[in-house]
Amino acid sequence: MRPEAIVPRVERGIALARLAGLIWTRVPALSLSRAEDGAVPDQATTVRVAHDAGALLVRFDCDDRDIWATHVDRDAPLWEEEAVELFVAPGGDDPAGYLEFEVNPLGTVFDARVVNPRGRRDSMRVDASWNAAGLNVAVSRPSLRSWRVELAIPWSDLCAGDPPRVWRANFFRIERPHDAAAEFSCWSPTFTRPADFHKPALFGTLILDGAGEHP
Numbered sequence: 001m002r003p004e005a006i007v008p009r010v011e012r013g014i015a016l017a018r019l020a021g022l023i024w025t026r027v028p029a030l031s032l033s034r035a036e037d038g039a040v041p042d043q044a045t046t047v048r049v050a051h052d053a054g055a056l057l058v059r060f061d062c063d064d065r066d067i068w069a070t071h072v073d074r075d076a077p078l079w080e081e082e083a084v085e086l087f088v089a090p091g092g093d094d095p096a097g098y099l100e101f102e103v104n105p106l107g108t109v110f111d112a113r114v115v116n117p118r119g120r121r122d123s124m125r126v127d128a129s130w131n132a133a134g135l136n137v138a139v140s141r142p143s144l145r146s147w148r149v150e151l152a153i154p155w156s157d158l159c160a161g162d163p164p165r166v167w168r169a170n171f172f173r174i175e176r177p178h179d180a181a182a183e184f185s186c187w188s189p190t191f192t193r194p195a196d197f198h199k200p201a202l203f204g205t206l207i208l209d210g211a212g213e214h215p
Helices: 021-026
Strands: 004-007 045-051 055-063 083-090 097-103 109-115 125-127 136-143 146-154 166-175 183-186 204-208
Touching: 004 045, 021 045, 055 083, 055 166, 083 146, 097 146
Parallel strands: 004 204
Antiparallel strands: 045 055, 055 146, 083 097, 083 166, 097 109, 109 125, 136 146, 166 183, 166 204
């Protein structure tokens, strides 16, 4: 069964500045599971999702005993190292296309439009020339063994017009410690070996609380 989460609405005007920690105190955490089998991962990741009139807000918190990355150029292949990822599409149907956002511990961004109507890598197309014009990303290290990513993605980058109440999405983490095998985790496990995140039929459902109401 695909996971579902209610996305709380927060005050206007906060999304396009550096995200304030206060808004997250009332946003429930979603835990990621191991992508291949749904088991508890060795290094935990939680995700919090909220929204306001201007943007979708996402926070990843990653336990990590070996934080590292080298890519610094936008749209570099961040999946080769350590990164968190979001795939998202408006509407409740299995998406034939979706947007992909990745961020590494250095704050480097990969963003792209993905066309994947068959849910298969051999036929999907990724347009990395697309950039989210208003994307706001903040990366921090709350401790020596953790890192955090906060994203504010304007609705204008995600859809045309007012955002719909229902969205399909999945959240991912690629963890590559130097002392162990790589670990892949996600909100809605894809149950593939090797791990494959590009399975839109398995995306979970996000429901925007208060969507469509007067701001």
